Amino acid sequence: MRVLGIETSCDETAASVVALRDGGKPEILSNIVLSQIEEHAAFGGVVPEIAARAHVEALDGIVEVALADAGIDLSQIDAVAATAGPGLVGGLIVGLMTAKAIAAAAHKPMLAVNHLEGHALTARLTDGIDFPYLLLLVSGGHTQIVLVRGVGNYERWATTIDDALGEAFDKTAKMLGLPYPGGPNVEKAAAAGDATRFAFPRPMKGSAQPDFSFSGLKTAVRQAATAISPLSDQDVSDICASFQIAVTDALADRVKRALEGFLQRFPTHPKPVLVVAGGVAANRSIGSKLQELCSAHGFAFIAPPLNLCTDNAAMIAWAGIERLRAGLAGDDGFDFVPRSRWPLDTVSAPVIGSGR
Ligand code: ATP
Ligand code: MG
Ligand code: FE
Numbered sequence: 001m002r003v004l005g006i007e008t009s010c011d012e013t014a015a016s017v018v019a020l021r022d023g024g025k026p027e028i029l030s031n032i033v034l035s036q037i038e039e040h041a042a043f044g045g046v047v048p049e050i051a052a053r054a055h056v057e058a059l060d061g062i063v064e065v066a067l068a069d070a071g072i073d074l075s076q077i078d079a080v081a082a083t084a085g086p087g088l089v090g091g092l093i094v095g096l097m098t099a100k101a102i103a104a105a106a107h108k109p110m111l112a113v114n115h116l117e118g119h120a121l122t123a124r125l126t127d128g129i130d131f132p133y134l135l136l137l138v139s140g141g142h143t144q145i146v147l148v149r150g151v152g153n154y155e156r157w158a159t160t161i162d163d164a165l166g167e168a169f170d171k172t173a174k175m176l177g178l179p180y181p182g183g184p185n186v187e188k189a190a191a192a193g194d195a196t197r198f199a200f201p202r203p204m205k206g207s208a209q210p211d212f213s214f215s216g217l218k219t220a221v222r223q224a225a226t227a228i229s230p231l232s233d234q235d236v237s238d239i240c241a242s243f244q245i246a247v248t249d250a251l252a253d254r255v256k257r258a259l260e261g262f263l264q265r266f267p268t269h270p271k272p273v274l275v276v277a278g279g280v281a282a283n284r285s286i287g288s289k290l291q292e293l294c295s296a297h298g299f300a301f302i303a304p305p306l307n308l309c310t311d312n313a314a315m316i317a318w319a320g321i322e323r324l325r326a327g328l329a330g331d332d333g334f335d336f337v338p339r340s341r342w343p344l345d346t347v348s349a350p351v352i353g354s355g356r
Helices: 037-041 048-070 089-106 115-127 165-175 182-190 215-227 233-265 284-297 314-325 331-335
Strands: 002-007 012-019 027-035 079-085 110-114 133-138 143-150 153-159 273-277 300-302
Touching (some): 012 048, 048 089, 079 115, 079 314, 115 300, 115 314, 143 233, 165 182, 182 284
Parallel strands (some): 002 079, 133 273
16 A cells, blocks of 8 residues: 655645555655744744645645655555645645645545654554553644554544743743744754753642643743843853753653553553654754653653654544544545644544445
8 A cells, every 4th residue: 555645734745655565564765744843943933824835836746756756656656635624724725726636637546644643653664553541742733642443543632731841942042142943043052051050840740630731930031041140151152051941840840740641541551652753853952851751650762763753744644544544535635624623532533444
């Protein structure tokens, strides 16, 4: 089975072909990602209108390259899968309409895929893990802990009540005059900083509620930054280091709670797994803390390669394969309207044999 995947929900224009042979391991035949980072950098964040236009300009060519790289033409794919939400609606329209046109012209099934389901199932593409497992999704737009029970079967255990974690990094960078995207630049600056200089809050730490919060931390960073004028490079590094240790600590507390919840729910699970996805997974301070937490709780920690953790179309093609394999015929995708909001726990579960 070969599926062409298309991803346009945010600021990456991406297309990919993923193959699964009977009884074999999945294979990524091509994985093309065009990032729009440079187009948005001047504005310090993603501008929806610019993103949508950039997708229109790039997508046709990206799909052609993905097929050429895979060494196949449209007659050799079994279905087209495209991100249909959640995300910026302009980009979603471009990707979904393009996918529908390709699927209709090639007489192939059309699958409307939830972007978060793509992130959630990636570890099965890369590491072949079994259900159930825990997913920590930390990106510019999402901060969630999800129990992945099966294809189309997700329980959201925690989400952010204000900013996403990547967004907190990006806003911190902006306040300190560091370039966009903020995450990597904050991490770089933090490496030369004193993490004990500022005692930033750890929002939600110890809370009985499972969720995340980062806006209080952002306010504390702003207060620290405006209290010093002018800010020296060392001040910036110290703020970054203090911020990074605070978010790592706050995140770890929430993840620990979830790991314990998983063990309570599945006390006899032979091999509990925590999977991480999203661009913030690139952060080494966060990664090593998660690794440490997992070891302490008897969990395996899986961090797929970074190019599959951040937005890409291979995860969308793979989600398409998973859904087809689970019995969802995929013809319903032709009627699907893009959804800017589409919580993962409302995704339809495939009903074997009915095609819907
Ligand atoms: P979505 O939320 O829809 O998946 P996105 O484009 O925001 O979309 P990603 O591309 O997965 O998500 O991740 C980008 C985010 O990851 C940005 O907020 C960026 O600052 C953050 N990020 C990248 N590298 C690092 C790092 N080393 N440390 C912390 N954050 C990072
Ligand atoms: Mg992105
Ligand atoms: Fe994403």
